[in-house]
Amino acid sequence: MQLGTRWAFGGEPPARLSAELVERIRGVEAAHADGASAGWRWTLTWLEGRAVVELDAPDSEDDGLTLRG
Numbered sequence: 001m002q003l004g005t006r007w008a009f010g011g012e013p014p015a016r017l018s019a020e021l022v023e024r025i026r027g028v029e030a031a032h033a034d035g036a037s038a039g040w041r042w043t044l045t046w047l048e049g050r051a052v053v054e055l056d057a058p059d060s061e062d063d064g065l066t067l068r069g
Helices: 019-030
Strands: 002-008 041-047 050-056 066-068
Touching: 019 050, 019 066
Parallel strands: none
Antiparallel strands: 002 041, 041 050, 050 066
16 A cells, blocks of 8 residues: 545545546545535555545545446
8 A cells, every 4th residue: 555645525626547537536526525624635655556445524424435437
């Protein structure tokens, strides 16, 4: 596993992510457009060369949501 980066929920994802994975991230973010996502963050790691993006969303049922690219 290789550590990637972290960024704020609703922020710009790293450019090296595939368009398909960015679209899926944006879909999750759109589902929480009500503003209850303050302080949430995404964490990107690489597992065997593939992107793994996990949502850090304290006090939310989506905490730990994982998307794989």
